Amino acid sequence: xxxxxxxxxxxxxxxxxxxxxxxxxxxxxxxxxxxxxxxxxxxxxxxxxxxxxxxxxxxxxxxxxxxxxxxxxxxxxxxxxxxxxxxxxxxxxxxxxxxxxxxxxxxxxxxx
Amino acid sequence: xxxxxxxxxxxxxxxxxxxxxxxxxxxxxxxxxxxxxxxxxxxxxxxxxxxxxxxxxxxxxxxxxxxxxxxxxxxxxxxxxxxxxxxxxxxxxxxxxxxxxxxxxxxxxxxxxxx
Numbered sequence: 001x002x003x004x005x006x007x008x009x010x011x012x013x014x015x016x017x018x019x020x021x022x023x024x025x026x027x028x029x030x031x032x033x034x035x036x037x038x039x040x041x042x043x044x045x046x047x048x049x050x051x052x053x054x055x056x057x058x059x060x061x062x063x064x065x066x067x068x069x070x071x072x073x074x075x076x077x078x079x080x081x082x083x084x085x086x087x088x089x090x091x092x093x094x095x096x097x098x099x100x101x102x103x104x105x106x107x108x109x110x111x112x
Numbered sequence: 113x114x115x116x117x118x119x120x121x122x123x124x125x126x127x128x129x130x131x132x133x134x135x136x137x138x139x140x141x142x143x144x145x146x147x148x149x150x151x152x153x154x155x156x157x158x159x160x161x162x163x164x165x166x167x168x169x170x171x172x173x174x175x176x177x178x179x180x181x182x183x184x185x186x187x188x189x190x191x192x193x194x195x196x197x198x199x200x201x202x203x204x205x206x207x208x209x210x211x212x213x214x215x216x217x218x219x220x221x222x223x224x225x226x227x
Contacts, residue, residue, distance in 0.1 A: 032214075034215070034216075036218075041223075042220060042221075043116075043203060043218045043219055043220040043221050044203065044205075044218040045218070046215060046216075046217065049215055090155070094214070094216075099157060099160070099168070100145075100157070100216060102154060102155040104154055105154065
């Protein structure tokens with residue numbers, strides 16, 4: 001069985017400040033982990049993925065995530081938030097047979 | 113490159129009517145997924161196909177829902193008859209499954225409203 005827990009349903013940051021979106025996972029084997037972003041009225045766009053290579057994964061738009069097996073975490077970070085980063089972010093774990101298990105999402109708000 | 117293409121993007125229909133949602137996966141991908149997104153339940157996997165064959169349809173809510181994939185470049189999700197509680201965003205996604213894993217790419221979604 002596998003699951004993901006996004007620890008914050010809503011995060012608000014000021015433009016230019018760091019972003020931290022937290023995700024913990026549970027998996028009975030070495031997982032593949034993803035972060036997807038969904039802007040309002042849009043589909044889900046892949047930000048980055050971890051597949052047991054480097055533990056620090058760099059994605060698009062300046063985002064990165066670090067896989068920490070000891071903490072079962074895969075937190076998403078960005079050094080400096082931009083207004084265009086305001087969206088819903090989903091942490092996702094991939095299990096057997098290509099099935100994805102989604103977290104409940106974190107809504108990121110960026111203020112001036 | 114063209115991504116996953118879904119149609120229609122928006123549909124409003126009356127209760128009892130048949131709804132057909134269409135999806136064209138990314139060329140070369142061998143897996144296709146249908147997801148439903150609602151405020152109450154988040155993202156749910158309805159069904160997925162591998163090499164055009166349905167592998168797991170345990171997420172299909174009831175017999176009113178059916179999905180087909182007649183070839184590698186086309187899939188449909190049909191609801192007959194539709195009900196107001198079917199109102200949701202339906203996403204199609206595709207991936208290329210290899211020995212090193214897979215990455216799933218989503219379409220823009222079909223926004224369905226049943227009145």
